[in-house]
Amino acid sequence: MLFEAAGEGLALGASLPAMREAVERHLRTGGGVLFRGFSLDDADAFRAFAADFGHPLLTYEFGSTPRSQVTSGVYTSTEYPPHQHIPLHNEQAYTRDWPMKIWFYCMQAAPEGGETPIADSRAVFAAMPEAIRRRFIDKGLMYVRNFGNGLDVPWQQVFGTKDRAEVEAYCAKHAIACEWKEDGELRTRQVCQGAARHPVTGEWVWFNQAHLFHVSNLEPEVRESLLDIVEDEADLPRNVLYGDGTPIDDAALDAVRGVLERHRISFPWQAGDVMMLDNMLTAHGRAPFKGPRKVIVAMAEAQSAQ
Template identity: 30%
Template structure:
């Protein structure tokens, strides 16, 4: 007997599909061999449900987790972003080095880069004693509900797009922030001309502005945050910063007019009401379709050790 369908109290149902799909062991706990035997079925299941939670398989180390990832035979993808991750072993990194009391807002992994992963794995080595949930959300639900609640706003976005300004850390910022890298660390050069060249090659921005405090702003758009991926219209570009710090992101319509505050509030409400806050158990492996689902991190308390791996 292979995988057994499970249930978690946090799960929700969207369009008749449970989110996330939970799989438990049958008469064997060898997740690696089970993945090898049912690789295509699992890939199809992920596309249908947007996220799969593997629970109860006794995965207990970064090395075990790496073997699970490798069993799927998806190509590795190097991480690039303004947050800090530490490599643990081949293909495996810490999820984020920011203090656990800080929120990391909903986003698609590396959505502001020209190349982004199609899948992201999470592994719980040590759950937080309080809080620290990883939140997930089907991104097409955001589109559907925003079109229902704020139809004029979404229509204008499709016509004129919006402009996003994302800021890096300053030279004076310490490493205890979610946005922890300066432009020099992110782009691996201290030359502004070379940094702009690399940014335009790797990031979907249109221009870069450098500031005296050592920070930089990447300017994106005008662009439509909604994209069609995997046959669904998803809200792929963020309307909120990765943190609750308003300095991290500024948005406006493509014609320069401000985005109405009620649209931002409606967006936030949809995220909060539609998401699944996954309470981790030690050994959990969560596989997320990055083309269809967003993820976030709720504030928690140490110790909490979540590892990640991203795939092309």
């Protein structure tokens, strides 16, 4: 749904009260809205706009990708090299705690590429092969992460502390199994949902990041190189298994990627655009790009697995 400014210079934040009911309605039915043509001065104005929806902005806890904080509650989008494609995913669906709302503010559109494609997670769930869908629901998913060693984001950065006791307390609170390896690095395992019901609409949505975490997401030469470095797949920076610890075959993940790709839609960013998504109803990604690009992100309304 597009909300477009009626006139030049109309401030986005000042326009929210008149739009709020329609925004929330379209968010639940369509999964997202795009605000275009409004005046939005900077990251602080973006933060204020997102916060005006009534929930404190969330910090990027237990993150899986490199980001930088721009201002309180606002972060850069994932800092992967411009040539890399970021597959469709729902934010933090690899955990048992995630934001219900996510906003993207395009401060500078790339001259080529750099779109933020989206997909309807309800349609993805419905289109998923029944056998795959049933295994993901019945078994759940176990995400395995090995931090540090220059292969993934350091645990000190992910947990925001150098204190092992604080890490252990966080893991215990969030049902994450953790162990300190002989080299002093950290391994975590967490069993999470493969799909979920939306807490408001009651609809089933495809809600996981198995296709990102699974070793099959790596280019073959990268996969082989990593396996030459680590002793076995259990020591890979990240991987995912079924919740009972059995492996997920590559073909199942290829099928998942195919369904996601068939439901992918995108639009070209314009500077000043703000896209707001219901994070459970709509997946997002990033297209490769050339030239400068600046898109920042805010998240709110914490939700936990039932």
